[in-house]
Amino acid sequence: MPSAMERVLVVGCRTTVERDAHGSGLATFVLDGGGRVRRVGHVTTVNPSFVVADPRYRIVHAVHGDGHEVSSYRIGPGGEVTEGVTRSCEGRNPAHLAWGPGRAGVLVANHSSGSVASLPVGPDGLLADPTSVLDGLDGPHQVLVDAVSELALVPDKRADAIHVVALAGDGALRLLDSCPTPAGAGPRHALLDGTRGLLHVLDELSSTISTYWWDPGARARLGLLSRVPTLPPDADVGQWRAAELAWSPGRGRLLASNRSGAGDDTPGGPDADTIVELSIDAATGLPGSPTWHSTHGIRPRHFLVEGTERSTVVWVANERSDTVVRLHTASGGRLVPDTTVTTGSPTCLAWMEA
Incomplete structure (x- = not known):
């Protein structure tokens, strides 16, 4: 334990x-106070490609990429994993899930x-069947909830748009607006800076x-302010994907991962991929000067950041290298x-506090 x-x-x-994957399911590892890591749990399942943890119930919810389902798994006190329930997500290839x-x-x-799709959590912490599905989008890749307005922002990679979605108390979803992004951008994931009214995509x-200004109460809710590259000037953009x-x-910087290769079916590499770190201008909130760091692996699909502003720790899931690497300042x-x-083929990380 x-x-x-x-x-x-x-x-x-x-x-x-x-x-072209090497994974076999959902795995858990214990990290002790000395930085040592050991594998403690595993459950065989198909493409649990994105996960969120619920420490209230010691449950992890995972989408099954390329499929039609989302599942809940219990994490025991020793890190062991047991299956809970599997529900339909009323759609194909769930790429992301987030808390409402x-x-x-x-x-x-x-x-x-x-x-x-909106799926409620039951009194036991497990997911219930969907209560609402919003159709008619092109290629949504994330749902980001603004906790103040209780509106959801949905980057749509295929439509080159950010959708604004109303969330009703009963879980009902309603499309309010769609803001176009620059053509060919492929918006994937976003973060809110609520204090400045900014959305970084x-x-x-x-x-x-x-970076867009964000005003949930305005008729036009989003407007483009700036664009900065995540790659060095000499990089071939067509051979990389953020x-x-x-x-x-401390929210003084933004970090983004860069994956080599023109798509998931390409090998990437041979050199290690990167995470770019961009300073945030204290006056405007806009990202500025970049610094690039090696991820010491290929295809960093996801990462977690912790520590302090001066002593940062980054855990990186290098999908093609079959490694999770801990980086420190x-x-x-x-x-x-x-x-x-x-x-094998790690694509997403989440912490469950012991």
Whole structure:
């Protein structure tokens, strides 16, 4: 059983031949106070490619990429994994799920079928059947909830748009507006800066971060302010795809991951991929000067950030390298590796506190 100083790292992965994957399901690892990692749990399942943790019930919810379902799994006190329930997400290829208002349920982005589904959480912490499905989108890749307005922002990679969706108390979803993004951008994931009224959007296909003003009460809710590249000036944008976007611990910087290769069916590499770190202008809130760090692996689809602004730790899921790498801040502000965990085709990470 984990001690008081240990945490459980939950790793989702890809498993199928169609994805050229090496994973076998959902895995858990225990991290002790000394930085040592050991594998403690596993359940065989298909493409648990994105996960969110619910520490209230010690449950993890996972989408099954390329499929039509989302599942709940219980995480035991020792990190062991047991199956809970599996529900239809009323769509194809769920790529992302996120908490709705008050963590009363989850919102699932069905990328291939162009829909968003709302699934409530039952009194036992397990997901129930969908209560609402919003159809008619093109390729939603994330659902981001504004906790203040209780509106959802949905980056749509195929439509080159950010959709604004109303969330009713009963879980009903209603499309309010769609804001176009630059052509060919492929908006993938986004973060809100609520204090400044800004939305930062990671564009997968153009490898840029686009920043918009965000006013949920206005007739026109979004407007483009700036675009900055996530790649060095000499990079061939067509051979890269941006993947994940996160704040630094003190929200003084943005971090984004860059994946080599023109798509999931390409090998990437041979050199390691990167995470770009962009400073945030204190006056405007806009991202500025970049610094690039090696992920010490290929295809960093997802990462987690923790620590402090001056001593940052980044856990990176390198899908093609079959590794999860822990990076920490060293002299000169460089992120350097100190721990590597081997696991097949990792695509998403989540912490479950012990």
